[in-house]
Amino acid sequence: MTEPEGEERVRYGVIGTGMMGVEHINNLLAIDGAAVAAIADPEPLSLDFAHHAVGIDAPLERFADHRDLIASEACDAVVIASPNHTHHDILLDVLASPLHVLVEKPLCTTVADCRDVVEAAADGPAGRVVWMGLEYRYMPPTQRLMEEIAAGTVGNVRMVAIREHRFPFLHKVGNWNRFTRNTGGTLVEKCCHYFDLMNVVVGVRPRRVVASGAQDVNHLDEEYDGEIPDIIDNAYVVVEYENGVRAMLDLCMFAEASKNEQELCVVGDEGRVEALVSESIVRIGRRADGIGRTTEHPVADPRVQFEGFHHGSSYLEHLDFLAAIRSGSPPAVTLEDGLWSVAIGQAGHRSIEEGRWVDIAELFT
Template sequence: MAAIRYGIVGAGMMGREHMLNISHLPGGSAAVTCVADPHPLSRAAALDLASSLGRPLKVFSSHGELLESGLCDVVVVSSPNMTHFGILMDILRHPRAHHVLVEKPLCTTVHHCKEIMAAAKARPEVLVHVGLEYRFMPPVAKLLQVVNSGEIGKVKMVAIREHRFPFLVKVENWNRFNANTGGTLVEKCCHFFDLMRLFAAADPVRVMASGAIDVNHKDEVYDGKVPDIIDNAFVIVEFDNGARGMLDLCMFAEGSKNEQEISVVGDIGKGEAFVPEGIVRLGTRAGGRDGVQTSPAADVRIKYEGLHHGSSYLEHLAFLAAVRAAGSGGAAPAVDLRDGLLSVAIGVAGQLSIEQGRFVSIEEVLS
């Protein structure tokens, strides 16, 4: 098969991470042919990376030039959050069809997510995958298999703890402000709200959250403005089947053994996943504490671990397979636009709940 040609819009940290993941896909199946970024330093870094990989690369200063070039079949959008909407609309309106992998969050607002969905309906030949790659982390995927097998019974509670380091420095510090990111619960935590939906096998109904900016970024000033992104929160999500989810987020917890700890409790048992420890625990009410079993979680398909424990590589495998299938008339993205919309909607509801100190319904934010 001919190699699928990839163009990447946004050559910052994640854009170059996508370049590395694609370079490790099965031999000859995919190639990054072009990159677009308005920042000269990012373009230079992409060229340096391509050179180190022994790959030719064409660089552009705008995504419009990339789309007009005819050099790519697929576009990976890894630009700052607030640019996703405009770039996606340009891709979906372009005369030539380009399949798309867009980094999370889909957009920074529910309204923009819905506009993208409407535009995509007019281009059924275009496949759009939303980059919620935490689904593909081996411990998470293994726990999801356990839950779907019925071993823990009907899911009642999903608890996700992310205790980690602060936000990284990005180009022009765009990720320091809610107006650019959608807020921490959208920018960062859409991953976890997506996982809650998967484990609960249900859709969200309402959200209650408490959070603040307590430690990080308080002494930073950019163009006279102090960052407003929260660095810790508790978020409760209620689902339409009666299940509940809870997120415990702390971004000044570098002293943690695991960055993510996921607990799913059903009426029969409990399953847990730990990242980066890479293990899954399973126990039942009948077996008690002594019956809890621990097993490693790995995926032999991973050829590049990267920044996300191999999940981005597995995501690219799934996306490439869908793109190949789309060429023969039958394909659906592993993570679709509705998944992207609802992960953003829960985050938006959480941000609003923190601001107003009340439960916020998903119906309210979707309308």
């Protein structure tokens, strides 16, 4: 790692050093100008996991409690990668300090908790960067899809269809992800990424949501302290936006036998663009070119130095987070973005439970 001339390295602390925390550490270690200075996690094995990633002889402060990391003054910025239900309280503690912060998705498990932290962030010191970790925006094929839409390739966007067909939820430390009370539910925990992409592509607020979903296949034979997991593993979710655009999510979490984990398709009045994430291909079809005519574009971002589990998107997200810290510029992805992605997920769960359309406004009363 080389240091940028004339600039101090930004010192990061990572709160929650399980799978995603260590993915953040590996990304930061690959970035010039970033240093991992401290870690916090109540689980000693997770601290050891992270310490090995940083290098067992590297200078690193270890804490069982995130409040001690904040007080240590060892860091300029923190990444929060602890379980979803802990984000609210940890973020409030971080926001009471001057530290820059990137919080992993979902922002919180409910709209009410998201609103709390959005409010707390509004009072922060000037130049402090508060960044919402929604790195699917940074996947190279997703970025290309958004560039094509911005360039007018498909005309006015009318429909957005996102399919995620993937493997079941992995095992997590203490099995926190097996229960909706900890995750906010699958549509919040997993699908906030896709609802965020819909929100970006459509560009106005979501108005109402209807969904059908269930836990049909996964985790039914598991038991934790006498409790069977309650997380849904498949759903269709339809979102209507204020401008009449409609979007749909097709989620299946027992479909690892598929070529692409994510397929995003946006159709406008002049054409269609799709991003196939595992293949890293963007396919474009313009109506003016005739029926069945498409062009296919392999996509890669040469800046990516670490692929990780998310096709290099976390690395690209960190480059922008670091650039914002250095320049004091506002975040490209905000806590409000996080709130609106959680809102669609929460509305989806309410729709499944109550069998009706749910107005997003209901979640704000």
